[in-house]
Amino acid sequence: MLIYDxxxxxxxxxxxxxxxxxxxxxxxFVVLLSLEFIVLSIFFFFFVLLIFIDYDMYMLMVxxxxxxxxxxxxxxxxxxxxxxxxxxxxxxxxxx
Amino acid sequence: MNNNSNKMFxxxxxxxxxxxxxxxxxxxxxxxxxxxxxxSFIPLISNSKNLxxxxxxxxxFLTQSLASINFLFMILIKFxxxxxxxxxxxxxxxxxxxxxxxxxSAPFHFWFPNIVEGLSWMNNFMLMTWQKISPMIxxxxxxxxxxxxxxxxxxxxxxxxxxxxxxxxxxLLAFSSINNLGWMIxxxxxxxxxxxxxxxxxxxxxxxxxxLFFLMNMYFMNQLFINNMNFFIKLNxxxxxxxxxxLPPFMGxxxxxxxxNFLLINKFYFLTFIxxxxxxxxxxxxxxxxxxxxxxxxxxxxxxxxLMKNNMSLINLSSFISISSMILSTFIFM
Numbered sequence: 001m002l003i004y005d006x007x008x009x010x011x012x013x014x015x016x017x018x019x020x021x022x023x024x025x026x027x028x029f030v031v032l033l034s035l036e037f038i039v040l041s042i043f044f045f046f047f048v049l050l051i052f053i054d055y056d057m058y059m060l061m062v063x064x065x066x067x068x069x070x071x072x073x074x075x076x077x078x079x080x081x082x083x084x085x086x087x088x089x090x091x092x093x094x095x096x
Numbered sequence: 097m098n099n100n101s102n103k104m105f106x107x108x109x110x111x112x113x114x115x116x117x118x119x120x121x122x123x124x125x126x127x128x129x130x131x132x133x134x135x136s137f138i139p140l141i142s143n144s145k146n147l148x149x150x151x152x153x154x155x156x157f158l159t160q161s162l163a164s165i166n167f168l169f170m171i172l173i174k175f176x177x178x179x180x181x182x183x184x185x186x187x188x189x190x191x192x193x194x195x196x197x198x199x200x201s202a203p204f205h206f207w208f209p210n211i212v213e214g215l216s217w218m219n220n221f222m223l224m225t226w227q228k229i230s231p232m233i234x235x236x237x238x239x240x241x242x243x244x245x246x247x248x249x250x251x252x253x254x255x256x257x258x259x260x261x262x263x264x265x266x267x268l269l270a271f272s273s274i275n276n277l278g279w280m281i282x283x284x285x286x287x288x289x290x291x292x293x294x295x296x297x298x299x300x301x302x303x304x305x306x307x308l309f310f311l312m313n314m315y316f317m318n319q320l321f322i323n324n325m326n327f328f329i330k331l332n333x334x335x336x337x338x339x340x341x342x343l344p345p346f347m348g349x350x351x352x353x354x355x356x357n358f359l360l361i362n363k364f365y366f367l368t369f370i371x372x373x374x375x376x377x378x379x380x381x382x383x384x385x386x387x388x389x390x391x392x393x394x395x396x397x398x399x400x401x402x403l404m405k406n407n408m409s410l411i412n413l414s415s416f417i418s419i420s421s422m423i424l425s426t427f428i429f430m
Contacts (some may be wrong), residue, residue, distance in 0.1 A: 007176070014169050035162070044170075046172060049175070073134070074157060074161065084146075084147050084150045
């Protein structure tokens with residue numbers, strides 16, 4: 001039964017990643033890192049799940065491709081924000 | 097840099113992503129469609145180089161990526177625990193929550209008026225109509241009825257009460273969109289055809305209003321009052337606002353009528369009461385605007401010509417559609 005305790009690790013990692021995402025940070029970059037942490041926890045979960053049921057790993061690669069695309073999109077938005085505001089502090093949001 | 101072919105490319109991918117999402121065999125394909133949707137919508141909205149569009153695209157990206165990554169995690173949990181047909185558990189609640197966050201529905205709606213405030217009218221039209229198709233269809237595949245009814249009530253109340261203190265037209269339409277989202281989610285639970293009907297009529301109404309605001313370049317409510325508009329344009333505005341609120345002779349009443357019919361036949365009396373009362377608040381707010389604009393503050397300058405003589409046919413056509421669609425739409429069931 002010890003093999004089933006690993007599921008709690010994934011839920012714990014996922015929950016912690018979400019917690020950092022919603023916490024009050026000074027920088028935007030921390031939020032993007034927490035998104036990548038959630039992606040990592042899902043990657044781990046997916047990996048162990050696919051091994052556990054003896055499937056092939058193709059879906060995992062597709063998931064990885066899309067998550068990397070999303071991460072790079074977040075970084076490009078960070079770059080555009082730094083170009084406009086000069087920093088990535090959350091306090092500089094005053095428009096909306 | 098406004099009219100380049102990049103927009104057409106990303107628009108094509110946006111349309112394609114919704115089709116991927118709603119026609120996939122597995123939940124993973126649905127997630128892929130949602131991701132491509134996000135990836136192709138962000139370049140559409142972050143095209144201009146001012147601070148507002150940067151902040152808008154950032155907020156949109158953060159909420160949508162969190163929602164879709166949560167959705168994927170819940171898909172994996174559902175897959176690993178083999179809960180494919182049991183719709184009354186915590187996993188269906190979590191999956192519905194992440195889809196509701198993607199739509200801008202009520203407990204997760206706080207990003208929606210902010211982002212709608214920061215976008216131009218055509219991007220708003222995309223956000224309010226097309227971006228809601230794939231989360232809603234995915235919601236219809238695996239929904240938790242009790243949870244969704246609670247969310248519907250929250251949607252209606254927040255959509256009606258939130259629009260009371262707005263002076264910006266975009267935020268007003270955002271709260272109206274949240275209210276109509278409540279109606280649409282309930283119509284999903286009735287039947288898919290009814291949802292499609294409601295959604296088509298809603299997107300037609302929103303298109304007429306947004307095209308009117310876009311042509312007049314109006315973003316705030318005081319621009320409605322001090323503008324030297326043509327009589328027919330103001331009449332069209334009146335008709336479209338009343339139609340959006342759901343008053344009877346106009347087009348927007350028909351889908352709401354069908355939903356109320358279903359509610360009363362199946363004895364959902366409390367829910368009917370909430371639907372009616374929140375619609376009343378919305379209509380009060382619209383009437384406050386259009387009466388002030390159309391009847392009380394009716395300025396007509398003597399020395400300037402009438403605006404917009406070239407686009408009169410579009411205005412007349414949309415007024416005609418709004419007025420007569422209720423009767424014409426009964427012909428589609430023949």
